Amino acid sequence: MRVTFACMINDSPILLTESTAAERTKFRRALLKWFDSHQRDLPWRKDRTPYRIWVSEIMLQQTQVATVIDYFKRFMKRFPTVSKLAAADQSEVLKLWEGLGYYRRARQLHTAASVVVERHRGNFPETFDEVLALPGIGRYTAGAILSISLDQQLPILEGNTIRLFARLMQMESDPRSSANQKLLWQFSESLLPKKRAGDFNQSLMEIGSEICTPRCPKCSECPIIKFCPTFRGGLQNQIPAPSVKMKYESIREAVVLVSKVTRGQTKFLVRLCGEGERWTGLWDFPRFELGNRRAEVWLPEQIKSLTGLDVSVGSSSLQMKHAVTRFRITLDVFSSEQVTGRLKSGAASELRWATNKELLEMPMSTTGRKIADRCCI
DNA sequence: TTCCGGTGCT
DNA sequence: AGCACCGGAA
Numbered sequence: 001m002r003v004t005f006a007c008m009i010n011d012s013p014i015l016l017t018e019s020t021a022a023e024r025t026k027f028r029r030a031l032l033k034w035f036d037s038h039q040r041d042l043p044w045r046k047d048r049t050p051y052r053i054w055v056s057e058i059m060l061q062q063t064q065v066a067t068v069i070d071y072f073k074r075f076m077k078r079f080p081t082v083s084k085l086a087a088a089d090q091s092e093v094l095k096l097w098e099g100l101g102y103y104r105r106a107r108q109l110h111t112a113a114s115v116v117v118e119r120h121r122g123n124f125p126e127t128f129d130e131v132l133a134l135p136g137i138g139r140y141t142a143g144a145i146l147s148i149s150l151d152q153q154l155p156i157l158e159g160n161t162i163r164l165f166a167r168l169m170q171m172e173s174d175p176r177s178s179a180n181q182k183l184l185w186q187f188s189e190s191l192l193p194k195k196r197a198g199d200f201n202q203s204l205m206e207i208g209s210e211i212c213t214p215r216c217p218k219c220s221e222c223p224i225i226k227f228c229p230t231f232r233g234g235l236q237n238q239i240p241a242p243s244v245k246m247k248y249e250s251i252r253e254a255v256v257l258v259s260k261v262t263r264g265q266t267k268f269l270v271r272l273c274g275e276g277e278r279w280t281g282l283w284d285f286p287r288f289e290l291g292n293r294r295a296e297v298w299l300p301e302q303i304k305s306l307t308g309l310d311v312s313v314g315s316s317s318l319q320m321k322h323a324v325t326r327f328r329i330t331l332d333v334f335s336s337e338q339v340t341g342r343l344k345s346g347a348a349s350e351l352r353w354a355t356n357k358e359l360l361e362m363p364m365s366t367t368g369r370k371i372a373d374r375c376c377i
Numbered sequence: 378t379t380c381c382g383g384t385g386c387t
Numbered sequence: 388a389g390c391a392c393c394g395g396a397a
Contacts, residue, residue, distance in 0.1 A: 062382045067395070101393030104384085138384050159382050178388080214381080215397080246379075278392075325391055328378095366394065 028193045034223035035203035050124040051082050053149040057141050083122045086113035094363035108136030148198040155188035156201045160208025166240040167230035175240045250328045252290040258336045267353035283362040308344030311336035
């Protein structure tokens with residue numbers, strides 16, 4: 001049997017970094033055509049107002065699409081407009097964000113909503129500089145919002161497109177270096193079509209996340225395979241250059257679960273995390289970095305100075321492991337016994353007693369929520 | 378157990 | 388330039 005691969009023999013490889021205008025047109029068309037038939041049905045793609053795209057982009061920062069979908073739906077149902085968001089209490093915004101992580105995003109989103117109301121009369125701004133000036137919005141997010149919602153011809157560069165571009169450019173050095181970041185932004189800008197810039201940018205990101213994956217990229221499904229020198233060279237595992245390994249630090253933390261019973265109601269002591277600490281604006285049980293100290297002695301001292309209460313702690317009733325950035329945290333939960341004294345007034349941090357039911361309404365971190373679920377029944 | 382990922386502060 | 392911020396997925 002004779003098989004000819006005429007098309008492959010005749011197709012000369014195209015390097016986008018040295019391409020003609022006609023070749024870039026082919027590239028854009030291939031991407032947009034793929035997007036027309038392969039784009040996922042996502043809730044923020046239904047009604048592409050700047051506000052909805054903004055909320056989706058903030059949620060999608062550092063967070064996968066599958067995780068965001070339900071949060072986005074709940075958020076838009078409760079806050080259908082920027083004015084409704086601005087009018088809400090921060091704690092309610094954080095409650096809708098509970099479990100998504102990076103809670104500063106929610107606080108900045110809420111702050112920015114007020115800025116939009118006051119500075120822009122409730123209309124989300126439509127120039128790059130005005131959008132960029134809002135808290136929580138950097139170069140990527142400003143470009144994404146304005147290209148996706150208004151088709152403004154603005155480039156984007158984020159995790160998925162960095163990887164895709166590094167492969168399309170056959171960039172062998174670290175794409176995270178500032179020199180390479182500059183090249184990648186230029187590359188992103190050089191590819192943009194005049195029309196449908198938003199679909200084009202989304203297509204790049206979707207191919208980056210669904211096809212041009214870090215490991216085992218699905219090159220056979222890639223609509224722009226013929227523009228990819230990394231595929232031709234079989235260098236998918238070398239490009240992008242692997243980053244330097246993260247070095248982790250192990251730390252020990254302890255939660256003290258302080259409870260009291262009044263009129264048959266069990267209440268638990270919680271505190272509001274303040275500015276400059278993890279989980280700002282969220283509620284947490286009293287939590288301490290234990291280090292190598294002895295829990296039975298040190299934790300009651302800490303509780304005394306924090307709250308004025310005298311407690312004793314027994315042995316840990318629950319151990320959890322979790323990670324926050326570079327820290328590997330082993331968290332022990334100690335239930336306090338023999339609680340005496342009154343909560344001191346004018347404490348440095350905001351403290352209160354909360355019933356099981358009240359805990360449900362308070363925004364908490366994922367570990368805080370697990371402790372509440374497991375221990376505050 | 379390791380990897381992944383935007384913004385903003387220092 | 389380096390680091391903190393979070394949770395989920397590989």
